[in-house]
Every structure is written in structure tokens, then in C-alpha cells.
Amino acid sequence: MTEQPKPQDDLARHAAKMAKKKAARDKIMATKEGEKGLVIVHTGKGKGKSSAAFGMIFRCIAHDMPCAVVQFIKGGMSTGERDLILSNFADKCAFHTMGEGFTWETQDRARDTEMAQAAWEKAKELIRDPSNRMVLLDEINIALRYDYLDIADVVAFLEAEKPEMTHVVLTGRNAKDELIEAADLVTEMELVKHPFRSGIKAQIGVEF
Template structure:
């Protein structure tokens, strides 16, 4: 319930004037900051952490690229065998703008075959390099690659060297997955860590369509 004093304050001319002056000052400061920013750069973006939302955020950027008419691509390193909503949507409606390559075969505890996991990860990385090298592709999502890097299925130095020397200047690359390597975090332009506060799985609730996949 709104307090009567709050309503009175909202309608007070002096209060409204103070608020307008405060917002004008903030806008001037913000405009000054924005004026100092210039140029474009292809970013290395990392989404990591134990919380949910890493892949979801990456796919959100893929949809932004599609909306802007920017060619983009997805390489999935772990969840390739899953029937996900993102994959259905992109392949059915936006395959002209977004390539989708599901290269994984499931989580390591599902395959139980280290050599197979390594082979799948390396095949995924070869495809990723091919897509990143293509100057017509403006954004590449490497979904769950951090898991492959964590288990040393891929060499982190090889990945960082490639991104530093062969990625076109205006191409964005987003790498998702928990436990991102420190060297990758150091090399990235944008890093977001998703924190886990609560998750329904801990209460015995399985993954839900539209939320998890």
C-alpha cells in the first residue's frame, strides 16, 4: 500500500524540481562518459559461475544478432545430444543467419569414455576455428566450451593464441560454462559470473522445458 506521505512527496513542486535537477546532473555525467567512448572491437566474452543463465545469456545475444541481421553461429561442446528450444527455434526459422553445430555427446558422466569426449571436443574446436575465421560471421557462441577446457580436453593456450592472432577484429566470441580458466578470464573483454543462490534441482525438481532447455 502506498503511504499518503509518499504521494504528497511525489506531488510536491520542490521535490519534483530537486529530482529533475538531480537527473539532469546524472545525465550530463553520463553523456560525458559516453562521449569518451569510440571505435568498435570484436569482444571476447565469458559467462561462467555455478549459477544458471550462462548459455541462456549467450543465446540471448545470438537472438540479438539475428534481429540485427548479423550472421552468427553456435557450436555446442557438451549438450549436442539435447533437444533444446534454442536449437529448434534457430534451425527452423533462422538457419540463413545462424549456423548451429551440435558437436557434443553429453556430459562426461554420461559418455563415460574419455577418448570419445576428447575427440568430440577437438572436433568442436576445429569447427569453431573455421567459423571464427570467416569474416562474414560476426558472433560465435561456444556453448559449454569451458567444461572441455576445465577437463583439459582442449589446450587453453591453443584457444587463447587462436583468439589473439586469428579472430577477425570485429568478430565477437562468447565462451560459456562454469569454472572458466583464470587465463581465459584475464584475456577476456567481458566476464560475467553467475552466482547460485537457489536452484529447484536441489529440491528434487528436474529440469523444466522453457527454463532449462
């Protein structure tokens, strides 16, 4: 009959395995010393693109790092993030709501293009200011998808004029290939399941 391993043997093997992993991880981390301002893209059909980006904005606020938000699309609705920042952290985070709602709500391409262009001009102004450590361009990918903005202009600006230590976060579905290529960090949110498909509407605290 095979003798079963003792609990202390399992613990010892686990400790040795974790120590080996830690040593390998420490060796990798020792080679990562550089810092730079990142171009970060959140895209994909899944929920959470803006939510994750606002999480980084609140981290910046918590670390007393000046930051800014430009909302390209969601101007037609109140959101918890905007209300919280404007009420409590306006001195740390400049917040500009430039859109007038989703494209299917406005149904005015000329007006949407005009508003997107104005939002991009504001975004460039905020990004050029080196005191802003992070600038969130919320739903800019929607404006790029519908060609309200020229992707070549956006990429060229980020490559030529973004200060070295400024992070720029760009959210929205269907990120352009050119933007993905230019970015330092790209996350695609995958849709696995969503309550909307079961007849559940967007809810306060979850969607906005």
C-alpha cells in the first residue's frame, strides 16, 4: 500500500515551489527599472472599459497627481464618476464633458463631428500641460470609429507632443488598428455575459 504524503510534506513542497516562483519573479522585476508616460487603450465589446479607466483616475487623485478627463460621447447623461469628481476633487481633476450623447440619440453627424473636434482640441490642451500626469479620453474610440476625428492626426499628436511622463488613456469599442499599434498597453474587454440580453436595463452604480 502506497504511503500517503503527510500534510507537512505538502506544505513544505508548496513553500519550496512558491520560493522558486518568487526568485524567478524577483529576477524579472530587477530588470524593470524604467518609467514613462503610457498610451493606454481599453477596447472590446465587454463592459468595464470606462470603469477601469476611471479607476486609474481615482488612483491619481489618491496619490495627489493632477489629472484630467474629456468625455467625447456621454454628455447626455449624468454619471457617478463625474458627479463625484466635480463635487469633491475638482482641484485635482479637470473634467470636461464635451459630447451630447450617443450617436444614435443625437442623429446629427455634423453636430457630432463638431463636438468631437472641440473635445479633441480640449484634450490636446490638457495633454500638452505637463502638470497633468494622466488624461482620460473617454469614448474617443467611438468618435474615431465614425471618422469624426482623423486617426492619423490623433496618433501623430500622441507620438510628437505628449509629454514624456504623461499617461493618456483612450476608451471605447473598436479601437483603430493604428491606435493599437501606437499604444503601450492595450486591454480588450471580452463580452461573456451581459444582463441587457436578459431584459435588464442599465442600472445606477453598475453602468453609470
